[in-house]
Amino acid sequence: MWPSAGINAANVGMSATETITSNPWVLGADPLVRHDPATGAPGGFGEEDFVTLVLPYIRTAREGVERLGALLTEHGTYEMNGIAFSDEQDIWWLETVGGHHWIARRVPEDHYVTMPNQLGIDSFDLDDAEGPGRDHLASPDLREFLTTHHLDLTQRDVDDPAPSVFNPRLAFGSHTSADHVYNTPRAWSMQRTLNPTSEDWDAGLPGASPNSDDLPWSRRPERLLTIEDVKDVLSSHYQGTVFDPYSARGTEAERTAFRPIGINRHNALAILQIRPDLPPSHRALQWVAYASLPFTTLIPMFTNVEEAPGYLTTTGANVSTDSFYWTSRMIAALADAHHAETLPAIERYQQRTLALGHAAVHAATAAASSANDVQVAALLAGANTTIAVQIRTATDALLGEVLATASTHMTNRFSRSDG
Numbered sequence: 001m002w003p004s005a006g007i008n009a010a011n012v013g014m015s016a017t018e019t020i021t022s023n024p025w026v027l028g029a030d031p032l033v034r035h036d037p038a039t040g041a042p043g044g045f046g047e048e049d050f051v052t053l054v055l056p057y058i059r060t061a062r063e064g065v066e067r068l069g070a071l072l073t074e075h076g077t078y079e080m081n082g083i084a085f086s087d088e089q090d091i092w093w094l095e096t097v098g099g100h101h102w103i104a105r106r107v108p109e110d111h112y113v114t115m116p117n118q119l120g121i122d123s124f125d126l127d128d129a130e131g132p133g134r135d136h137l138a139s140p141d142l143r144e145f146l147t148t149h150h151l152d153l154t155q156r157d158v159d160d161p162a163p164s165v166f167n168p169r170l171a172f173g174s175h176t177s178a179d180h181v182y183n184t185p186r187a188w189s190m191q192r193t194l195n196p197t198s199e200d201w202d203a204g205l206p207g208a209s210p211n212s213d214d215l216p217w218s219r220r221p222e223r224l225l226t227i228e229d230v231k232d233v234l235s236s237h238y239q240g241t242v243f244d245p246y247s248a249r250g251t252e253a254e255r256t257a258f259r260p261i262g263i264n265r266h267n268a269l270a271i272l273q274i275r276p277d278l279p280p281s282h283r284a285l286q287w288v289a290y291a292s293l294p295f296t297t298l299i300p301m302f303t304n305v306e307e308a309p310g311y312l313t314t315t316g317a318n319v320s321t322d323s324f325y326w327t328s329r330m331i332a333a334l335a336d337a338h339h340a341e342t343l344p345a346i347e348r349y350q351q352r353t354l355a356l357g358h359a360a361v362h363a364a365t366a367a368a369s370s371a372n373d374v375q376v377a378a379l380l381a382g383a384n385t386t387i388a389v390q391i392r393t394a395t396d397a398l399l400g401e402v403l404a405t406a407s408t409h410m411t412n413r414f415s416r417s418d419g
Contacts, residue, residue: 023175121168266293295328360383
């Protein structure tokens with residue numbers, strides 16, 4: 001099992017698929033806890049374990065940070081990870097620091113966070129973490145760890161050497177040229193999309209360019225965000241820039257310069273939505289997408305149920321159109337080579353299926369509001385099945401349309417009829 005994200009019966013969400021970076025001086029001070037086959041020494045745990053060991057046992061996002069933090073302190077981890085927790089009040093983001101240490105920050109109420117695969121928190125208040133913990137939590141010995149190993153790289157006055165507010169990205173993160181290909185361009189792309197007029201994003205200025213190491217960890221968007229906004233930024237391949245691999249605008253070097261967000265080997269996306277204005281019985285939704293995100297859509301699933309529709313759960317090793325995953329994979333692979341020709345059909349499909357999903361959610365939410373708790377569970381399960389059936393019909397139709405387009409553009413085509 002490798003649970004990556006979910007929402008539990010207390011309507012607490014958790015996402016644990018973010019591998020992040022570190023540096024040699026942190027890993028030397030607190031080595032990762034790896035299994036040693038020669039001695040039989042057990043390793044720590046990692047992202048395939050986090051959801052199983054934490055999500056069933058917590059009732060708030062903060063409890064998730066505290067439970068995972070205690071497990072990390074005791075058992076350690078074999079990799080660097082970023083983990084998100086959310087409930088109807090708060091979102092917390094936790095990052096592991098070496099084998100046993102960790103930090104966590106509460107996301108500001110009106111901010112979003114952009115997190116490529118590198119340690120991201122850029123400001124941390126140790127006094128708050130060691131005191132009330134309103135917005136910061138950490139390993140109990142984090143201040144001592146910083147001081148003993150000289151990890152804080154902030155320039156300080158000689159008469160005030162002890163860190164209180166410091167930059168974890170400098171202390172614990174990576175500072176490599178590979179980040180400028182694999183990580184920072186993705187944060188730039190997301191912030192460029194969600195704050196289009198806040199910076200001159202295409203001028204190459206410090207703090208606003210694809211290779212900026214100081215893009216903010218969190219930011220207030222220029223308008224309120226939607227589910228579609230989240231899907232769009234996670235589908236990004238640098239549309240509207242010279243770095244788009246599907247565009248003719250840039251040079252070959254520019255079009256292949258950066259790792260896209262919506263990449264070919266993407267597996268699954270979970271957008272965890274907890275609606276605080278609704279009763280707990282039907283408050284939570286998990287929006288699901290599979291395969292390469294530029295070519296796929298979202299299916300909204302109510303999470304206060306015992307099981308999910310087979311279209312989402314029966315994915316096996318054999319390719320089959322009975323599976324939303326495999327059908328999405330086939331559409332993406334076929335459409336990729338014929339992007340311009342298939343894009344109109346894919347955009348129509350995405351708009352139609354997202355509208356279907358929202359309409360189904362509105363209808364089920366209205367029905368659940370006048371039902372008792374026993375009735376709600378059955379109602380939501382039925383709504384999930386209905387949504388899946390509707391989107392399967394649309395997805396199968398898109399597969400046929402994309403297949404037809406790809407077939408007419410095969411290399412062995414010939415204009416003369418055989419009739």
